[in-house]
Amino acid sequence: MNEDERRSTAAKGEPIPRPPWRLVSGASAALILVIEFAFFALVLAPHDGRPNPFANFANIALILKYSSIYGIGAIGAALIIGAGGIDLAPGSVIALASVITGELFVVGGWSLPAAVAAGLLTGLLTGGVAAALVVRAQLPPFIASLGTMGMARGAAFVITEGKFYDLSGHLPASFAPLGIALGLWPGVLMFVAAVIFHVVLRHTALGRHMLAVGGNETAARYAGVRVDRVKLFVYVAGGGLSALAGVVLAVVQGQGKADLATGYELDIIAAAVIGGASLSGGRASVVGAVLGSLIFGVLRNALPQIPGGTYADRLIIGVAVVLIAVMDRLAARQPR
Amino acid sequence: MLPESPAVTLSRAVVRYGETVAVAGVSLAIARSHVHALIGENGAGKSTLLRAIAGVTPLDQGTLTCPPQLAIEWVPQELILAPDLTVAETIFLGRERRGRGRLLRRAEMRHAAEVALARIGCGALATARVGDLSLPVRKQVQLARAFCAPADVLLLDEPTAVLGAEASEKLFVAIRQARNRGAAVVLVSHQIEEVLRIADTVTVLRDGQRVSTDPTGAVDAATLVTRMVGRPVPSLGRRAAGAGPVLLRLRDLHAPGVRGATFDVAAGEVVGLAGLVGAGRSELLATIAGLLPRSAGEMEVRGPLAFVPEDRARNGLIPTLSLRENIFLPAPQRWPQKWRERAECERWIGRLHIRARGPEALPDSLSGGNQQKVLLARALRRTPKVLLLDEPTAGVDIGAKADIHRIVHEHTGAGAAVVIASSELPELLALCDRIVALRHGRQVAIVGRDQATESHLAALITGAERSPAAAAERSGP
Numbered sequence: 001m002n003e004d005e006r007r008s009t010a011a012k013g014e015p016i017p018r019p020p021w022r023l024v025s026g027a028s029a030a031l032i033l034v035i036e037f038a039f040f041a042l043v044l045a046p047h048d049g050r051p052n053p054f055a056n057f058a059n060i061a062l063i064l065k066y067s068s069i070y071g072i073g074a075i076g077a078a079l080i081i082g083a084g085g086i087d088l089a090p091g092s093v094i095a096l097a098s099v100i101t102g103e104l105f106v107v108g109g110w111s112l113p114a115a116v117a118a119g120l121l122t123g124l125l126t127g128g129v130a131a132a133l134v135v136r137a138q139l140p141p142f143i144a145s146l147g148t149m150g151m152a153r154g155a156a157f158v159i160t161e162g163k164f165y166d167l168s169g170h171l172p173a174s175f176a177p178l179g180i181a182l183g184l185w186p187g188v189l190m191f192v193a194a195v196i197f198h199v200v201l202r203h204t205a206l207g208r209h210m211l212a213v214g215g216n217e218t219a220a221r222y223a224g225v226r227v228d229r230v231k232l233f234v235y236v237a238g239g240g241l242s243a244l245a246g247v248v249l250a251v252v253q254g255q256g257k258a259d260l261a262t263g264y265e266l267d268i269i270a271a272a273v274i275g276g277a278s279l280s281g282g283r284a285s286v287v288g289a290v291l292g293s294l295i296f297g298v299l300r301n302a303l304p305q306i307p308g309g310t311y312a313d314r315l316i317i318g319v320a321v322v323l324i325a326v327m328d329r330l331a332a333r334q335p336r
Numbered sequence: 337m338l339p340e341s342p343a344v345t346l347s348r349a350v351v352r353y354g355e356t357v358a359v360a361g362v363s364l365a366i367a368r369s370h371v372h373a374l375i376g377e378n379g380a381g382k383s384t385l386l387r388a389i390a391g392v393t394p395l396d397q398g399t400l401t402c403p404p405q406l407a408i409e410w411v412p413q414e415l416i417l418a419p420d421l422t423v424a425e426t427i428f429l430g431r432e433r434r435g436r437g438r439l440l441r442r443a444e445m446r447h448a449a450e451v452a453l454a455r456i457g458c459g460a461l462a463t464a465r466v467g468d469l470s471l472p473v474r475k476q477v478q479l480a481r482a483f484c485a486p487a488d489v490l491l492l493d494e495p496t497a498v499l500g501a502e503a504s505e506k507l508f509v510a511i512r513q514a515r516n517r518g519a520a521v522v523l524v525s526h527q528i529e530e531v532l533r534i535a536d537t538v539t540v541l542r543d544g545q546r547v548s549t550d551p552t553g554a555v556d557a558a559t560l561v562t563r564m565v566g567r568p569v570p571s572l573g574r575r576a577a578g579a580g581p582v583l584l585r586l587r588d589l590h591a592p593g594v595r596g597a598t599f600d601v602a603a604g605e606v607v608g609l610a611g612l613v614g615a616g617r618s619e620l621l622a623t624i625a626g627l628l629p630r631s632a633g634e635m636e637v638r639g640p641l642a643f644v645p646e647d648r649a650r651n652g653l654i655p656t657l658s659l660r661e662n663i664f665l666p667a668p669q670r671w672p673q674k675w676r677e678r679a680e681c682e683r684w685i686g687r688l689h690i691r692a693r694g695p696e697a698l699p700d701s702l703s704g705g706n707q708q709k710v711l712l713a714r715a716l717r718r719t720p721k722v723l724l725l726d727e728p729t730a731g732v733d734i735g736a737k738a739d740i741h742r743i744v745h746e747h748t749g750a751g752a753a754v755v756i757a758s759s760e761l762p763e764l765l766a767l768c769d770r771i772v773a774l775r776h777g778r779q780v781a782i783v784g785r786d787q788a789t790e791s792h793l794a795a796l797i798t799g800a801e802r803s804p805a806a807a808a809e810r811s812g813p
Contacts (some may be wrong), residue, residue, distance in 0.1 A: 205667030208657070212665055215656035222627065222643070222651045223665045223714065282656030 029275050029291035032324060036295060040302040054302055065183055065252070067297025068190035069094070072245040073264065074271035074289035075190075075197050076238030081269070081277040082201065082284025083234045084214035085134065085141035090242040091264035092152035093126050095257070097246030099156040102165025102256025112171075116247050123243020124236050126152050131235035135228045149265065156258035168254025186248050190290060193241060198286040210234060214281030270321045271296060295320070343368050343402060343489050343520040344389055350397035351384050358384040360544035361398065366489065371511060371521040373535035373552070375528065376564050377705075377733040381544040382524045383413060386491045389522065406489060409482035413493040413524070413704065413731060414649065415475055419467025423460050424449035427481050452484040453477070455513075457506025471647050472499050472613045472759075476507075483510055490514055490521045494704075496530060497731035498647075500613050500759045501794070508534050526733050528557045540564055565735055580604050581638070583753040584624070584722050589633035593619030595777040596633070599770075601753040603721070606744065608764035609757040611774035611797050617757035618646050620774070621724045624755070639721025644711045646726040646757070652711045653699040659685075660695035663713045684713040689739050705736025712743060723747060725756045729763060741767060761790045773797050 041055035053059065073090040080087045101119035104110040110118070126148050133144035175182055201207035209230045212220040221227050250256040273279060274295060275288025299317055303309035309316075342365040351359040359381045366372055366389070374382045387393035388400065390410035417426055424442075427449045433441045449462040458476035460469055466477060475498050482490055490511070496504040511534060515521055525531050531538055532552050540547040540563040547563045548555075580603030589597040593616045601607045609617040622628045624635065625643035645651035654662055660681040664672060681695040688709040692702050699707055708728060715723060725744070729737045744767060748754050758764050764771050771788050773781045773796040781796050 203671060205670050205672055208661055208665065208667045208672065212654045212657055212661075215654035216650075218650060219652050219654055220665070222645050223654075225666045278656075282654065 028327070029285075029288045029295065029324075032274075033291055033295050033298070036298050040298065044302065044305055053305060059301065061183065061187070063294070063297045063301045064187040064190075066186075066300070067293045068186035069245045069249055069261070070264065070267055070271055070296065071190040071290045071293035072186075072193055072248070073242050073268040074275065074293045075193050075286050076234075076241035077268050077272035078275060078277045078284040078286050078289035079197060079201065079210060079234045080141075080238045081272055081279060082214050082281065083210040083230060084217060084281030085231065085234065086145060086269070086279070087130065087235065087238050087242075088142065088145040088265050089126060089130065089149040089152055089239070090245070090268045091261040092149045092156070093123050093239055093242035094246035094249060094261035094264060095259065096126070096152040096156040097123050097243035098250035098256035098260050099159050099165070099258055100256075101247050101250045102167055103159055105167060106165045106170055106256075112251070116251070119247040119250070120240060120243045122152075123239040123241070123246070125239070126243075127236040127239020128232070130239065131232040134235065135231050153258070160256075160258045162258070164255055164257035165250075166255055167250055171251070171254065182252055186252055189244065189248060193244070194286055194290045197237070201284065201286050206230070206233065211282055211284065214278075214284070216282070267296060267317075268293075270317075274321065274324050295324075341368070342366055343406065345401045346385075346389065346398065347401070348398040349385070349388060349395050349400065351381075351388055351393055352396050353384075357544055359388065362541070362544070362546045363398075364539065364546065364549070366520045366522055367537075368488075368520050369515055369518050370537060371515050371523060371535045373523045373525060373531040373538045374541060375525060375531055375538060375560060376541035376547075377735045380541040380564070380733075382541055383493050384544075385541070386410065386493050386522060386524060387412075389489070390491050402489075407485065407487045408489045408491065409485075409487035410491040411479055411482045411493060411495060413497065415471070415478055415498070415647075416649075417466050417474055417478060419465070421466055422462065423453070423464050423466060423469075423477050423480075424462040426466050426477055427452060427462075427484055429481075448484060449480065452480040455483050456480055456510045457503060470613055470618075472503060475499060476503060479507065483514070486517065487514070487519055490519055492521065493524045494526065494731050495523070496525065496527060498727070498759075501761070502612065502798070504530070526731070526737070528560055528734070531560075532557060542566055561734060564733075580751060583638045584755070585634070585636040586624070587634040589620070589623065589635055590631045591619060591623035591628050592631070593628075593777050594623055597772070597774075597779045598633075599772055599779070599782060601722070601755060603751045603753055604748050605770070606748055606754045606756060606768045608768035608771040609755065609774060610761060610764055610771050610793050611757075613759075614776070615774040615797060616777035617774055618726050619777070621645075621726050621755065621757055624722075625724055637722055640718055641722040641724070642715035642718055642720035643724040644708075644715050644726060644728060646730070648704075648707050648711055653707055655699055658696045658698060659690075659692055659702070659710055662699060662710055663717060665714060668717075680717075681713075684717070688713055688743060689736075703733075705732040705739075708732055708740065709736065712740065716743070716747065721752050723752050723754045725754065727758055728756065729758070729760070737763075761793050764788075764793075765790060775799055 041052065044054040045052050077087060077090065097119040100122050101115045104118050105112055105115035130144050130148045133139045133147065134141050180188060201210065209220065209225045212225055213227050213230045217227060249260060271292035272289040274292035275285050277284040277289065296317055299320065300313055303313040303316060344366040346362060346364045348361045348363055349359055350361055362385060374385060376382050384393060388395055390408055392410065421429065424446045428445045433445050435441045446462045453460060453462065456476055456479055458473065458480060460473050460477060466474060469477065479495055495507060499507065511521055523535060535552050537549060538552050538555065538560065539549040540560060542564060582600045582602050584601040586597050586599055597620055599607065609620060611617045619628060621643060623630055625641065654665065660677050663681055663684060664677050678695045684690065685692060690706050690709045692706060699710065702710065728740050732740065744754055756764065756767060765788055769785050771783045771793060772779055773783065773793060775797055783793065
C-alpha cells in the first residue's frame, strides 16, 4: 500500500472533514427560509403585471397563520428533543384539545375562556402523563409518547363519537379578542411562545439543565441537576404547547374534531430538527424550530400554486427534510 | 522481509486540527519485535501520532510508509463501547466471523473471545453484557479486541490508565508475548516507571515535536520528565496535617457494593481509598455523595459536599455544553449571567492551568487532563468542605497530575476534608494522611501514612495479608 492508498483507506475509516465554512443551525434555517421565499416569489411572479399571488401581505399572513400551528408544537418538540426525549403525541393532543374546547363551549355552554383553559389543561395533563411514564416507569420516551398519542386520540374519539363541533357558528362574526383580528392570533401566539421559551432555553438555569440532560443524562445527574424535574417540565410544556395549537386551531378555524391534525407530530419533529435540534439530544433551538415550521409552511403554500405541485408537496417536503438535515450535518461537523 | 526493517516509518509528519498543530514534523521509525513508548504531556501529540499511524487521521504533510497488508490494531484511549452487546460481540464487532450463508459463527467467536480475554488476564465472561461491567473490565474488553488476532502493529493509547496494578501486569505479559512473536508495539503512557520497565525504546514528545528517542536502558525517569515538561518538576511536598473538626463521619455504612465502612475525615485531612477492581471504592464515594441508596449504618456530612466521579466521559462532562456551562452545572443562578460566568471561568482556567481556547470551548477539544480539571473546577466552585475524588488522575499526564495534587493540597490547606479513591498506590501514599484498604466491599484496615508502604497496602487489598478485621469477619457466623 503506498502513501496515497493509505490515505484513501484512512479517509474511508473515519474522515475528519474540514469545511471552510460553518453555519450556525438557527442561522442556516433562516438562510434557507430566505432563499426559499425568494425562489417562490420569482417562480410564481406573473408576467403580465398582475399582483404576485405568492409574495403579498395577505398570502404571507396566510402562511403565518397555518405554519404557526406547527410552529407552536415545534417549540415544545425542540425543548423535549433538546432534553434527550421525543414526543409523538402533538397531533393527538391538538385534536383532543380542540375537541375538549369544542365540547365544553358548544355543548356544555361554557364561556370561551373557560373552555379554552380546559383545553389547555388537557395538554398539560397529557404531558404530565408522558413525563410520569418516562420518569417513574422509566419507559423510553418513544414508547411513553406512543402511548399518550394513542390515549389522547382515543379520548378525542370517545368524546365526539365521530361528530364535530362547529365553534364558528357560536362566535360573533367580527370576533377579535383583545382587539387583534382572529386570523392574526396564531402568529401572535407563536411569536410570544417563541420569545418566552427562547429565553427559558438560552437564559435560564432550567434551559441549561435541559441541554445538560440531553447531552449526558448520567453526568447531569452526577453534577446535581434534578433530572426528573427537567423532564417533567419539558413534557408538560410540550403538552401545553400542543394543546395551545389545538385550541388555536379550534377557535380560529371554528371547528373541533377527533381526526384533526393527524400525522402532525412528524412535521412538528421535522421542523424542530431542521431548526437545529439534535435527535441525540443536547442541542436545540426554539427560534430554529419556528423557522423550520415556516420553511415547511412556505412549501405547503407555494407548491399547489405550481402546476403539478399539489400532489408533490409531501414528496418535496420529505426530500427537503433529508436535504436540509444532511446540509446541517455537514456544516456542523468540525475537527476535534 | 527482514525483521529489522521498520514496520512503519513516519517522515516529517504534520497533523493540524483547524488552527492547532497537533503534530509538527515528527520523524519516527517503528521497529518490529520492539515495544516503542511515546511519552509526553497532554497535548504533546501522542494520541494524534497514534491515530496517524493507525490511518485514522490523515497527515497534512509528510509521509507514512508501511508494507502492504500490514495488520494494524489500534486501541484508542477513549472507551466507547455499545453497552447492550455481549463481551464476545464487542470483541468481534465489525469483524464477525461468518460461515455458510453469511450466518454468524457465534460459538467460534465466543471461544476466540475467551482466549483473547485470558491472554490479557480479563475475568469477564464472553457472554456478559458490556454495560454491566466496571470501567477497568470494559477497558480490558476493548484491549482484548486487539489481542484477538495476531497483529503486526499494536497501537495502545494509555492502556493502563484505568487498569489496576494486577490487570496492568497481565497486560504487560501479553504485550511482551506480542513483541516476542515479531509485532511492533507502540505504547502511549503517562506512567514513566511502567514505560521504563516495558518498553525497549522511549520517545519523548513535546508540543507536537520529537524531543528524543532512546533505548530505555540509557535514560532515567528524571531525565524523561524534564524533557517532557521542558523544566524540572518539583517533587510533592507534604504539609503537616492539622486535624480540625470532623467533617465526614461514617459508621458501618452499607450500600450496594459497600459492606461496612467506618472512618472519620477531619478538616485539613486527606483520606485515601485503596482497593482492587470491585472493592467498592467508587460505590462508597457515590454513597457518600448521596447518589447510591444507603442500606444501613450512619453517615454524617458537615458542610457542602462535592463529588468528582470516575470515568469523566460517561459520568462527568456534557459534550454539548461549553466549558463554561460544564463548570457552572447545575447553574448557580436561576438567571445565569454569561459575562459574569465567563469572567469567573477565565479565573478557573488560570488557577487550574486549564489549556483551552477559552470558556466557550467544547469539552471534546480538550485533552484528558484538562477535562479532569474542568470537573475539578465544577466541584471547587462550590467551595466544598467535603471533597470526594474518584480516580482524579486516571489518564492524566505528569504536569496535570502535579497540578491536581497541588489543587488537593491547597484545598485541604483551606480546611476541607478530602477522600480520594485511586488505583495507584504511590499516588495515595504521596497524598494521603490515612489510607482505607477495601476488599470485596469490606473495609479491611486503616493505615496511617507513617506505617503505610506499597507492599503492605498491596497485601491488604489483595488479601495476601490477613488483617484483624478480615480475620474476625471470617471467624464470624
